[in-house]
Amino acid sequence: MMTAQHLTPPKRINPTSWQTGRAESQKHYTANYSKPDADNQYLSFSICRQAAHGKWESIHRALGIQLKTTSHAKHTACQGCGGKDRFRVMADYGNTGKWFCGGGGDQQSGDGFSLLGHVFGWTPQEQLKAVADYLGLSTLDNKERDKIRAIAEKQAKNLLAAIAKKDEQARRDSNVLTMLENLIDEIRHRQYLQRQAVRFNGGYIAEPTIDEVNTAQELNAAILEAYAHKSGVDYV
Numbered sequence: 377m378m379t380a381q382h383l384t385p386p387k388r389i390n391p392t393s394w395q396t397g398r399a400e401s402q403k404h405y406t407a408n409y410s411k412p413d414a415d416n417q418y419l420s421f422s423i424c425r426q427a428a429h430g431k432w433e434s435i436h437r438a439l440g441i442q443l444k445t446t447s448h449a450k451h452t453a454c455q456g457c458g459g460k461d462r463f464r465v466m467a468d469y470g471n472t473g474k475w476f477c478g479g480g481g482d483q484q485s486g487d488g489f490s491l492l493g494h495v496f497g498w499t500p501q502e503q504l505k506a507v508a509d510y511l512g513l514s515t516l517d518n519k520e521r522d523k524i525r526a527i528a529e530k531q532a533k534n535l536l537a538a539i540a541k542k543d544e545q546a547r548r549d550s551n552v553l554t555m556l557e558n559l560i561d562e563i564r565h566r567q568y569l570q571r572q573a574v575r576f577n578g579g580y581i582a583e584p585t586i587d588e589v590n591t592a593q594e595l596n597a598a599i600l601e602a603y604a605h606k607s608g609v610d611y612v
Contacts, residue, residue, distance in 0.1 A: 419508050421489065421500075423521055426528035427511050432473035432488040438510055441495055446470065454479075456494035548602040555595035562588035 428435060433446055444452045446465055454463035454477050462478035466485075469475065473488015484494060489503040498506070508514055513521075566588055 419504060419513060419521070420525070421504060422528040422532070423524045424504055424508050424511065424513060425487075425489075426524050426531065427513055428473070428488060428507055430471050431511070433470055435488065435507055435510055436473070436491065439492060439506055441491065456484075456491075545602070548598070551598045552595070552602050555591065555598045559588070559591045559595050562591050 433443070436443065441455060443465065446469055448465055448467040448469065451461045451464045453460050456463075457477060457479050459478065459480060462480065464476055466472070466474035466476060473491060474486070475491050475494075476485040477483070477494065486494065489500065489507065492498050492503045492506060493500070505514075513524075516524075562585065566585060569585075
């Protein structure tokens, strides 16, 4: 991995003159980072994102973004738009570089790559190359890149599976709530029938209706299905 000493980071932006600072940083980047590199042409964001996981604070610092705080609970000045109290990092900033800027009503957010674009005006390819250069990915051979790519693809697959499982659980939980509401409606209906029976028949007890019984059974099945899914067991 390249360290901050091996890089000449872009000039830090002065929040009071952020437009001038951004232009100067862009000139610096063009001179130092954006030259074509044959060894770098096959890099992808997925490979670079995997290698950058957990390193975004040091990456941003080396490339010229000096955050006053990395606490997601605190708002600070924005080095991109010049606002004094509209920028904050997200809770997973260290791993993903995610950030948010109120932008005076023009809200913007993104990951660690896009923060470089927000602050310095760099294009996505310039963002990718700067991060890759810092991480030393430009010198990797195809075998090493394939290894990182495989890890990234596996993580993406696991993430999609986790999202699908969460969505399916939400559907099952929703079914439980729907069946519960239906059962409550059926019970209220029987209570109405009971009041009518008392009024006109002198104490006749209204038996549970077939709809009430069926709904109770459906609720029971929905609860079992939802619980089994949370436990990783298929319910039939």
